[in-house]
Amino acid sequence: MDQKRVLFVATVGSHIKAFHLPFINLLREKGYEVEVACHLNRPLNDLKYVWEIPFSRSPYSIDNIRAFKSLRRLIQERNYHLIHAHTPVAAFLARLAARKMDVPVLYTAHGFHFWKGAPLINHLLYKTAEYIAAPWTAGLIVINREDLEAARRLGFREGENLFYVHGVGVDLDYYKSADDGEIDIELEIGPEVPVALCIGEFNSNKNQSLLIDAWKYVRRELPNARLLFAGEGKLCVALMKRVYTEGLWTSVHFLGYRTDIPRLLARANVVALVSKREGLPRCIMEAMAAGKPVVATDVRGSRDLVKDGVNGFLVPLGDPKSLAKALIRLLVNKDLAQRMGTVGREMIQEYSLDRVLKEMWDIYQRYLNLK
Numbered sequence: 001m002d003q004k005r006v007l008f009v010a011t012v013g014s015h016i017k018a019f020h021l022p023f024i025n026l027l028r029e030k031g032y033e034v035e036v037a038c039h040l041n042r043p044l045n046d047l048k049y050v051w052e053i054p055f056s057r058s059p060y061s062i063d064n065i066r067a068f069k070s071l072r073r074l075i076q077e078r079n080y081h082l083i084h085a086h087t088p089v090a091a092f093l094a095r096l097a098a099r100k101m102d103v104p105v106l107y108t109a110h111g112f113h114f115w116k117g118a119p120l121i122n123h124l125l126y127k128t129a130e131y132i133a134a135p136w137t138a139g140l141i142v143i144n145r146e147d148l149e150a151a152r153r154l155g156f157r158e159g160e161n162l163f164y165v166h167g168v169g170v171d172l173d174y175y176k177s178a179d180d181g182e183i184d185i186e187l188e189i190g191p192e193v194p195v196a197l198c199i200g201e202f203n204s205n206k207n208q209s210l211l212i213d214a215w216k217y218v219r220r221e222l223p224n225a226r227l228l229f230a231g232e233g234k235l236c237v238a239l240m241k242r243v244y245t246e247g248l249w250t251s252v253h254f255l256g257y258r259t260d261i262p263r264l265l266a267r268a269n270v271v272a273l274v275s276k277r278e279g280l281p282r283c284i285m286e287a288m289a290a291g292k293p294v295v296a297t298d299v300r301g302s303r304d305l306v307k308d309g310v311n312g313f314l315v316p317l318g319d320p321k322s323l324a325k326a327l328i329r330l331l332v333n334k335d336l337a338q339r340m341g342t343v344g345r346e347m348i349q350e351y352s353l354d355r356v357l358k359e360m361w362d363i364y365q366r367y368l369n370l371k
Contacts, residue, residue, distance in 0.1 A: 004368075005033045007080045009071070009094040011055040011087040014042040019110075019168045019282070020086070021046070026357050027364065035078065037071060038090070055090050059125060064089060072097035082106065082367050088113055092129050095136040104138035104367040111279025112147050115300050118277070130154055138367055143167045143280040146300045163363050167280040169356030170348065175262050175289035182260075183267040187226065187253055194225045194331035197268035197292075199261065199283040200275075202233030207297070210274045210320060212243060212252070217324035218331070219251055225331055226251055228268070230258045265290035269337055270330040276317060278302050288348035293340035295326045305351075311344035 006027050010016050016024075016036055024034045024047070035049035044050045053070050056063040067090075075083070075098050083098055083105045085091035091107045098105050113126040131154060134140075140156050141163045142148045148164050156162035184191055196218075200206045208229065215227050229239075229252070236254065243252045258264060265271070271287035271294050278301030285305065287294050294312035296302040308314040313326035330337045 003033050004031060005035060005078060005080045006368075007035050007037060007075070007078070007083045009037045009053075009083060009085040009090050011039060011057050011090040012041045013038045013044050013050070015087055017042055017044060022169065022353060022357060023084075023360055026361060030361075032081070032368075035080075037074060037094075039067075053090075055093070057087075057089060059089055059129075064093060068093045068097055075101055075103065082364065084108070086110060088126060088129070092133050095133045099136040105136065106139045106141060106363070106367060107133075107137050108141040108143070109147055109151070109279070110143060111277060111301055112150055114150070115277050116146060137161070139163060139363065141165055141363065144278075144301045144304045147279070163359075165359045165363070166351040166356050167285060168282065169353035170282070170285040170289050170351055171353045172289050172348070175265060175286050176291070177262045177266050179266040180263065182263060187228075189226060194222060195228060195268050196225065196270050196272055196327055196331065197228045197230065197264055197287075198272045198274070199230045199264075199286070200273065201231050202229075202236040202239060204235065205276050206231075206233075207274045207276050207317075208235070208239055209242070210297075210318065210323065211272055212239065212246075212248065213320035214274075214323035214327065215248060215252065216246070217321060218327050219248065221324075221328050222331055223251075226253060228253050228255055228264065230255045230261065230264055232257045261286060262290065265292055268292055269334065270295060270312075270327060272296070272323075272327065273302060274317075274323065275299060275302065280304060285348055285351055288341075288344035291338075291341040291345040293330050293337045293344065295323065295330065297323075305347075307347075311340050311347055 027034050036047055037051045037053045039055045040052050051074055053067050054063045055067045080103050083094055085094040085107045095105050114123045134154055139161050140151055142151050151162050198211055218225055240254055243249050271292050273281055273284055273296045277299055280301045284294050294306050296306050297317045298314040306312045306314055315322040315326050
């Protein structure tokens with residue numbers, strides 16, 4: 001009997017590593033051989049079959065022509081039972097490559113690029129692409145309520161070929177840890193120092209410049225407060241220079257890529273995410289699992305998780321004073337921060353990894369026997 005194979009497709013390997021290993025392991029446990037096709041910007045050494053496909057995140061790059069040809073050849077040769085595609089460019093090319101082959105393609109939209117308020121070009125490009133690809137999509141998976149409504153308008157039918165799941169899941173036990181004092185030692189600060197934490201790649205969407213704008217107001221009220229950035233990215237150096245030139249360097253710490261996120265969360269008094277758009281942000285789920293309040297911009301995805309005044313605060317995009325006010329309130333009032341964090345811990349239960357794995361296995365079973 002032929003080996004039962006499933007292919008995961010994403011533009012870059014870091015996306016696979018960050019979000020999809022639990023689902024790959026789930027399918028392995030069920031007896032499927034799982035392969036990955038992506039541009040390897042990060043090693044995936046724990047996977048047996050990883051195919052280098054020269055995807056580009058830019059839909060305008062000619063590299064995607066080569067990527068399409070390579071992916072089509074791979075699908076023809078490997079006889080997959082199911083393809084699970086992620087990220088807009090790779091998912092469109094996967095559906096295009098497989099459209100005349102006997103293999104169903106699932107697409108998880110981790111946040112449509114044509115969200116409410118997106119630039120017109122996004123609607124023209126990405127929404128049009130989804131209309132084109134809809135007939136080639138065996139099943140569409142969405143992770144926030146706004147995208148669920150958008151998918152219905154694209155013609156998908158909930159329960160038939162449209163499914164809402166609770167994100168990529170979060171391991172609740174992994175993030176439930178106590179502050180061990182190691183971060184205080186590393187940063188040479190005392191345990192009484194209030195700390196705000198921001199986790200994420202340094203790019204224009206994550207919008208860390210807004211947080212730096214707000215931090216100038218925070219520092220005036222709380223001179224000893226610290227802001228921690230965990231992550232890396234192309235805008236990191238520019239933001240570091242800005243922090244230095246604006247005299248904030250003694251209170252803002254750039255920690256780089258970290259593997260000890262639970263330790264950072266345990267030390268933080270509040271977690272901030274100031275993105276321009278989100279699908280369903282993992283870092284907010286991690287903060288809630290760690291029992292921490294969140295201050296976030298009032299955008300799609302973040303508002304699915306943060307209820308204003310309940311487990312944190314939502315602030316208008318582009319309003320540093322409102323952002324600073326919310327941060328100061330939680331950094332000063334530790335009782336309020338603790339209460340909100342406790343509520344957040346309760347709210348995040350429905351987004352647990354165990355629940356999401358069950359949701360995804362129910363969806364996978366619909367399609368694995370179609371070949």
